[in-house]
Amino acid sequence: MTLHPEIAKLLAGLPAPPEGPLDPVAMRAADEVHIAPLEERLPLHAVEDVTARTVSGELPVRIYTPVEADSHGLLVYFHGGAFFLGSLETHDHVARSLAKETGLKVVSVGYRLAPEAAFPAGLDDCYAVVRWAAEEGESLAWDGRTLAIAGDSSGGTFVAAVAARAHDDGFDRITHQVLYYPSLDLDFDVDRYASLRENAVGYGLETAGLKPFNAFYIDSGADPADPLVSPVKRADLTGLPPALIVTGEYDPLRDEGELYGRRLREAGVAATVSRYEGAGHGFVQHFSWIPEYHRVFAQTRDFLSRR
Numbered sequence: 001m002t003l004h005p006e007i008a009k010l011l012a013g014l015p016a017p018p019e020g021p022l023d024p025v026a027m028r029a030a031d032e033v034h035i036a037p038l039e040e041r042l043p044l045h046a047v048e049d050v051t052a053r054t055v056s057g058e059l060p061v062r063i064y065t066p067v068e069a070d071s072h073g074l075l076v077y078f079h080g081g082a083f084f085l086g087s088l089e090t091h092d093h094v095a096r097s098l099a100k101e102t103g104l105k106v107v108s109v110g111y112r113l114a115p116e117a118a119f120p121a122g123l124d125d126c127y128a129v130v131r132w133a134a135e136e137g138e139s140l141a142w143d144g145r146t147l148a149i150a151g152d153s154s155g156g157t158f159v160a161a162v163a164a165r166a167h168d169d170g171f172d173r174i175t176h177q178v179l180y181y182p183s184l185d186l187d188f189d190v191d192r193y194a195s196l197r198e199n200a201v202g203y204g205l206e207t208a209g210l211k212p213f214n215a216f217y218i219d220s221g222a223d224p225a226d227p228l229v230s231p232v233k234r235a236d237l238t239g240l241p242p243a244l245i246v247t248g249e250y251d252p253l254r255d256e257g258e259l260y261g262r263r264l265r266e267a268g269v270a271a272t273v274s275r276y277e278g279a280g281h282g283f284v285q286h287f288s289w290i291p292e293y294h295r296v297f298a299q300t301r302d303f304l305s306r307r
Helices: 005-012 024-032 092-102 121-135 154-169 194-198 207-219 254-266 291-304
Strands: 046-054 057-065 072-078 105-109 142-152 176-180 243-248 271-276
Touching: 046 121, 057 092, 057 121, 072 092, 072 121, 072 154, 092 105, 092 291, 105 121, 121 142, 121 154, 142 154, 142 291, 154 176, 176 291, 194 254, 243 254, 243 291, 254 271, 271 291
Parallel strands: 072 105, 072 142, 142 176, 176 243, 243 271
Antiparallel strands: 046 057, 057 105
């Protein structure tokens, strides 16, 4: 299948990226321009901004309650953005769709970003909010059963790393992990994965842009050889939570996500790998309005219903 025509049309209309070093402040401001007004967002029973008081400090989280009920399962969501972009606002529509389609209460994490916050600040924040959610279960009306974690792109990196840290710490409350087109190997050797060559140019995220986009994170102290930075390098994957890994056919990061899924299965972890045809990187965030890609939320619901 070729790149989805709606995606191809939108990519063709994008301006050329500016020359010179990346400016995180300007790029964040550009992202904010595309945020939908509140009245145009998917309605839910309740959406509330709160402060999570955690071992990592006081962190902003946004809690999405899909329907009124005595209790809910929880899904803690980590947004993407190459560790230096993204916010509660830029990914608000993703969190809303996750809440509506899964029926779970979604806790979206406003973690600290590189380069202002050095590694492992963002990872610490994500893990701390998962622990906080479990500890504050009564106030969140948690049903005590489902505690899932999910993330897209670099948020998927944090999902894998949080699952690993929780396992190593003996924290066994995480029931599922969902990784949308995750970045799992930050050394970006183009000979390592065929998708880095096959999907190098013309599909939105380009292979040549991976190093500069991730440089803010790596330069802040994130070592690509560290399994908490490149989770595919973790030697022992046994005992991790069941995983759903979603990849895009035309994503340079496709093969590392699919390799991680195979390695999880080899380690005895129940792992589902689902490749979306015609899709490039970022399709859950940018193109879930296309019906064949919106079904990723129903697939997530079905996966999270399994125990």
